[in-house]
Amino acid sequence: MTLYGGMTLSGAASKRKKASSFTHEEATTARPALLLDWYDRHRRRLPWRPLAGERADPYSVWLSEIMLQQTGVKTVGPYFEKFMARWPDVAALGRASLDDVLRMWAGLGYYSRARNLHACAVAVRRDHGGVFPDTEEGLRALPGVGPYTAAAIAAIAFGRRTMPVDGNIERVVSRLFAVEEPLPQAKPLIQQLAATLLGPTRGGDVKSRAGDSAQALMDLGSSICTPKKPACALCPLNDGCAARMRGDQEVFPRKAPKKSGELRCGAAFVVTRGGELLVRTRPEKGLLGGMTEVPNSSWLAAQEDKAALTQAPVLKGVARWHRKAGVVTHVFTHFPLQLIVYTANVPARTRAPEGMRWVAIATLRDEALPNVMRKVIAHGFGE
Ligand code: SF4
Numbered sequence: 001m002t003l004y005g006g007m008t009l010s011g012a013a014s015k016r017k018k019a020s021s022f023t024h025e026e027a028t029t030a031r032p033a034l035l036l037d038w039y040d041r042h043r044r045r046l047p048w049r050p051l052a053g054e055r056a057d058p059y060s061v062w063l064s065e066i067m068l069q070q071t072g073v074k075t076v077g078p079y080f081e082k083f084m085a086r087w088p089d090v091a092a093l094g095r096a097s098l099d100d101v102l103r104m105w106a107g108l109g110y111y112s113r114a115r116n117l118h119a120c121a122v123a124v125r126r127d128h129g130g131v132f133p134d135t136e137e138g139l140r141a142l143p144g145v146g147p148y149t150a151a152a153i154a155a156i157a158f159g160r161r162t163m164p165v166d167g168n169i170e171r172v173v174s175r176l177f178a179v180e181e182p183l184p185q186a187k188p189l190i191q192q193l194a195a196t197l198l199g200p201t202r203g204g205d206v207k208s209r210a211g212d213s214a215q216a217l218m219d220l221g222s223s224i225c226t227p228k229k230p231a232c233a234l235c236p237l238n239d240g241c242a243a244r245m246r247g248d249q250e251v252f253p254r255k256a257p258k259k260s261g262e263l264r265c266g267a268a269f270v271v272t273r274g275g276e277l278l279v280r281t282r283p284e285k286g287l288l289g290g291m292t293e294v295p296n297s298s299w300l301a302a303q304e305d306k307a308a309l310t311q312a313p314v315l316k317g318v319a320r321w322h323r324k325a326g327v328v329t330h331v332f333t334h335f336p337l338q339l340i341v342y343t344a345n346v347p348a349r350t351r352a353p354e355g356m357r358w359v360a361i362a363t364l365r366d367e368a369l370p371n372v373m374r375k376v377i378a379h380g381f382g383e
Pocket of ligand 1: 172175176224225226230231232235236237238239241242243244249
């Protein structure tokens with residue numbers, strides 16, 4: 001656990017001083033209050049965030065946190081509003097069908113989140129009477145609620161004294177303390193350091209403004225301590241920030257070199273029958289589980305074009321496949337994918353092969369189509 005040129009946290013703290021009104025120790029002690037004071041003046045207005053002094057609704061916090069995993073605030077906003085309008089509480093979402101939830105989620109990506117969201121709503125409705133558990137432990141037992149989400153809901157909705165650490169908080173904390181250890185190994189250390197930014201408990205009260213402290217750090221990371229060119233002059237924690245003193249803020253958080261997955265290749269088949277498109281549903285388990293797709297081949301590293309084409313659906317009326325120029329590329333978390341797109345038109349009354357179905361092109365927006373399939377269809381239609 002190295003900090004700031006190999007010193008331990010306490011060593012670094014005792015040896016560093018800054019030419020300012022605060023000693024390092026004072027700056028460190030003052031941080032929780034400075035952070036809350038800044039938050040009270042600069043907190044972002046977000047659709048899921050109540051006004052200052054109002055209590056956060058656990059359902060809104062949970063829904064937004066699941067949507068915000070791997071997705072930005074701007075993209076999430078309209079989806080959050082749509083979900084809240086259709087399913088205003090967790091019990092309503094727990095009564096919805098998985099298909100409806102997947103359809104509403106379409107376009108947001110990382111679809112396992114939507115399946116977990118539905119499973120969690122069902123569990124809260126069935127096992128907890130439609131009320132979220134109010135402890136980190138109870139929350140973690142719910143489907144799709146990991147340590148970060150449990151801590152976020154516990155702190156923000158229930159005032160539990162815990163610090164959820166997301167990417168923004170990792171950046172702020174790793175700079176504040178100049179954490180030299182790379183991610184992901186540095187996560188436990190960053191978690192420990194982030195907890196020092198929580199305000200003290202008052203008279204043994206386990207509840208606190210932990211939710212505000214966490215949201216303050218999230219806001220600080222997104223608006224001031226940005227990945228490039230952080231606005232340190234405006235930062236409430238700039239006194240005693242180790243990275244700022246060294247002048248190398250942008251190197252933090254350190255990251256272990258990424259191993260990118262091997263490119264996988266395949267083919268996709270865009271078959272039309274008048275105003276209809278041939279589709280099928282992916283298996284419930286696995287990548288893009290339960291989503292709609294056009295027929296396509298296996299996705300394999302170094303798969304030859306011919307081998308992918310042999311996996312085309314067998315349809316009466318397809319004499320030959322028309323290969324569209326170019327390819328569709330898509331990057332999943334663990335691998336990039338490249339698909340050749342073939343098209344064909346079949347006569348009216350051509351039957352769909354087993355396990356497939358025709359859907360009206362005009363109603364495609366109602367299908368739970370993942371982004372990769374939206375790209376394939378657009379490419380096949382020549383858009
Ligand atoms: S002083 Fe700069 S680098 Fe340090 S936490 Fe604030 S914005 Fe980030």
